[in-house]
Amino acid sequence: MxxxxxxxxxxxxxxxxxxxxxxxxxxxxxxxxxxxxxxxxxxxxxxxxxxxxxxxxxxxxxxxxxxxxxxxxxxxxxxxxxxxxxxxxxxxxxxASNYSLGVNVFFELNAYLAKMMQNLNQYRVSMEEIHHTQKLDAPSGTAITLAEGIIKNTGYQGWKLDTVGEGEIPIVAKRIDDVPGTHTITYTSKVDDIEIKHTAHSRxxxxxxxxxxxxxxxxxxxxxxxxxxxxxx
The missing domain is CATH 3.40.50.720 (NAD(P)-binding Rossmann-like Domain)
Known part of the structure; x- marks a missing residue:
């Protein structure tokens, strides 16, 4: 080819x-x-x-x-x-915002978890993404895709970097040398956290x-x- x-x-x-x-x-x-x-x-x-x-x-x-x-x-x-x-x-x-085979499985896991959490109003979702310092956009396209997967399957209406209003998913974007890409979704309540995470080891x-x-x-x-x-x- x-x-x-x-x-x-x-x-x-x-x-x-x-x-x-x-x-x-x-x-x-x-x-x-x-x-x-x-x-x-x-x-x-x-x-x-x-x-x-x-x-x-x-x-x-x-x-x-x-x-x-x-x-x-x-x-x-x-x-x-x-x-x-x-x-x-x-x-x-x-x-695709991310071509990693593992990340695309993670997208499906994220959507499935969001469906399970949609009626558990005691939990608040948040996201964190970490990439290398050469990455130009923030949040990452992968983080946006993950946020859209949550929005599609819950009552959340949008996302924003850092500070958000009611019905919005907060995304924290960090830039650190030599980090290929880490994405974490956390559902937090007063009594516990539920977290899923994908960590890339290389490009x-x-x-x-x-x-x-x-x-x-x-x-x-x-x-x-x-x-x-x-x-x-």
Missing amino acids: NIALFGYGKMGKMIEQIALGRNHTIVAKIDIDTTEIDFSRMDVAIDFSQPSAAFENIQQCLEHKVPIICGTTGWLKDFDNAVALCKEKNGAFIY EGFALGAVVAAEWIIGKKGVFTMKDVLNLG
Whole structure:
């Protein structure tokens, strides 16, 4: 499979290693200074670029009939436009806030726990996410996805960083050197706490999931998620 990498930072380099180890070929490494792009050589593109570049990268790939896997966060104001363009061009597109196979299981666990807790009003939910200092957006896309999973299954109406009002989920975002990603959901009452947590040990899990998604999307048309890739129902 011929893969193009949009964004060649730490994640791009890790994806390259994983892809080469799975007998794929990297045909392009597209970064901020790239001026010419040959879409004809690409079977699939993987985007881990910058929030300001993600939608344009998605747009270009869909225009050129290249399936694209996007893991960049912080650009979702344009998500509906990307979905509409994918349908218009009969293309293929996956966006995930986190491609780690374990995190996507954690998303399902989070939603299931939220359903169990929805009528236990004595508990108040809170979230904490910790990432490396190079991460540009806060809270993380993964934390937002987790919050949305809780909101969908409870009476909570939104989320905010730190201080919140009634019906909102507080998210604490911390930036610490060399932390790939830790997400904790805590339900607190006067008598006890219930906590679930996912801790990434390296970026390798994110990179592997993105390559698995790229392998899966070949030959498909539509807008998909990692639930489709992993058959999580």
